Amino acid sequence: MNFPKSRDEIARDVLALLPRLRERFGDRLSTSGAVREQHGHGEGVPDSAPPDAVVFALNNEDVAFVARACFDAQVPMIPFGTGTSLEGHVVAVHGGVCVDLSRMNAILEVDADALDCRVQAGVTREELNAYVRAQGLFFPIDPGANASLGGMASTRASGTAAVRYGTMSDAVLGLTVVTADGRTVRTGTRARKSAAGLDLTRLFVGSEGILGFITEVQLRLWGLPEMVQAAVCQFPDLESAISVVIGALQIGVPVARIELLDEVQMDACKRYSKLDEFEAMPTLFIEFHGSPAAVREQVATMQSLAEESGGSGFAWAERPEDRTRLWKARHECYHANLALRPGSALIGTDACVPISNFVACVMETREDVRASGLTAPLVGHAGDGNFHLGIVFDPASPDERARADGLAERVSMRAIRYGGTCTGEHGIGLHRIHQLAAEHAEGVALMRALKDALDPRGIMNPGKMLPEVH
């Protein structure tokens, strides 16, 4: 990794900026070791590098002020939301100033008739859902973590409900962006569609902080479904479970969620989340949304598909508390996997492939896991062709780490070979930079040109996504 200045020079430059920052931010500027440490890492693989200072922004002007100061001094800036990235997005590899947006947590506007809202970047998805629920609305994009909506936009997050409601790329109507040099720009409009100019909104969605700050997000909302039902179905083998998913997609059954867990993952979930009523077998967690008649029809179709594939009868989670328990277990997979082996760490993979290649990619991957001798439960947003391994390894063992990295690498390359992507929803961050090059070849040069155009001094979250120039 390179940057025109060394880490020491940057630390010195930040020191010189502090008076200017302190004047505006007062005690919303911190250089304490604990605060810097806390902002130096996300979740996932234990990379960590603290920024030299952290500012807590309250509004666009705060962010623009920091940007102008850092632009003048050519100091790196790292946007920070809730710190739930698994891919090292917030690690301050060159030091610099971390801009914490979590206090930008105002819900600015909700229009129930238009089914849209505008929020500051630090609002979390659960905060938004709690707020709009009384108006009969919800925001369905659900990556598991209670991430900030700005962070979710920055990483093009999706999660369990993407099969029905899409990803952040679909849900974001517009953004407020602060550029590297401190300009504040509104992208998009409140219209559902637009052919007006280059799509700045979708360029910034998924840009991982390397083009500028996302400070406000205009989002689509959905009416709460009249009826919600969740079901669990278990299968003798993984292929049978996947064949049900493919069947559902072929017929176009509008399932709201359809999650695949292999027997290793179900075993971990049973232990960690006390799902005692289920076996450690390949399993689908399914959720249906719609009118009673529509849900009835979807359920009947799915049941007959499951039956044809040798699935168990549906175990129902009709009461909200049962559903919550089920999806909580799904969201706890990460911690359930860590708990498989005390003191372990996890590397997550994020392959996403065309659904016609899903079985082949998953089965080859499972063979690869077996050959590696590692424990790696598999869970997937099967309807999107997206699956994760949680590769358990001992961080104190360089050999295990190397084997885990090797396995993760092979999964990504396999996904690319099958016409898919090395990351369906987690992003590139620090860990997939050379995989991006494998996936996009010449496209990386175009991305670099775009980055240089919007961030000519290279100060926005340097070291992430794109290979640094050597």
Added chain:
Amino acid sequence: MNFPKSRDEIARDVLALLPRLRERFGDRLSTSGAVREQHGHGEGVPDSAPPDAVVFALNNEDVAFVARACFDAQVPMIPFGTGTSLEGHVVAVHGGVCVDLSRMNAILEVDADALDCRVQAGVTREELNAYVRAQGLFFPIDPGANASLGGMASTRASGTAAVRYGTMSDAVLGLTVVTADGRTVRTGTRARKSAAGLDLTRLFVGSEGILGFITEVQLRLWGLPEMVQAAVCQFPDLESAISVVIGALQIGVPVARIELLDEVQMDACKRYSKLDEFEAMPTLFIEFHGSPAAVREQVATMQSLAEESGGSGFAWAERPEDRTRLWKARHECYHANLALRPGSALIGTDACVPISNFVACVMETREDVRASGLTAPLVGHAGDGNFHLGIVFDPASPDERARADGLAERVSMRAIRYGGTCTGEHGIGLHRIHQLAAEHAEGVALMRALKDALDPRGIMNPGKMLPEVH
């Protein structure tokens, strides 16, 4: 408009390029007046400026060859599909070389299991639909014109079925792009979602040829719905018709199409397309897709909404030929409007606003039409908050043209004021450049920076979308 060279200089430079081009293209290179003239305009407002030469490309390498030649000579290039743009996208305002992609009409791959396909840019949507129909698939994005899929991607087209199936922004999984300097780049993957790097695909979708050539398109496909029903419902006034649309969106009825025609438009359609069974009244054309049970439920909901709003009973078009006749009439609006007055021309508007502002924006616009003294039927993709006026004017009357332009301008500005966009689906092209500036303010500077990064010599479709630098 400016370009570093005059039109004469460019003509001279193209002349100098001809031997190099002729060697590769032979009789697929034309400088005949008729061919140049035919490639100098689209549909819609009668702007026209012929390119200095037209080449007919067969593959990526052909396009890259032309690009390298024109890049070296700094000569403008204009991508050309079917020439059905309404906004002057193909007008060769500076001259240069038009690259006609219509012979790039191979369907490269269809994967029925993955519900996707890859086509060359010149394949039209009707050609694709004819091809995949036998596999039980269809491609729903339907702008009316039988446009090329590359052109539809370039203008972020949508049309009547966007309310259910989205726009080209949603339907395109990836692209092959040839850059201004002749590099061939694949964007995206076949995966349904990806968080891998900057979203080049969605940057090129809607880029109107100013960033490079779209030469191949990877598209989502959908399974043919089990059942299709179309209905017509007429209303005493426009507000009542719109209230049915809003009601449907609120409840989340997944209508496949819901088109609004005002009484002036219905009158024009009755005359031109012989829709004798209907009155010249505000009207909704609705289409339902789904299983028989799902369609039954949607129909019942829509009927009760229509009844509450004083709508007529549903007139059914259940047989395919009746449906075809109905949608043909809808697609013929443009010609129906021209036929209202022999020798007239049309200016189309393309406002798209949040649905909660749709009634206000439409009613103010109708008042504006009345005050203008012009004839301007209104038709809209009501489910998207998108409506068009077809402003009829006498091209021989500067006064009428000025009044028509003024009305169109006010409609765009009104849409922006209501939180929407001046163009939902037609694009900026030649005609909305200053409206883009009104809509996106500082965003236009970012678009310019992106354009300069990918097209440093300014040769890709110059004079379109972005204000030229003075």
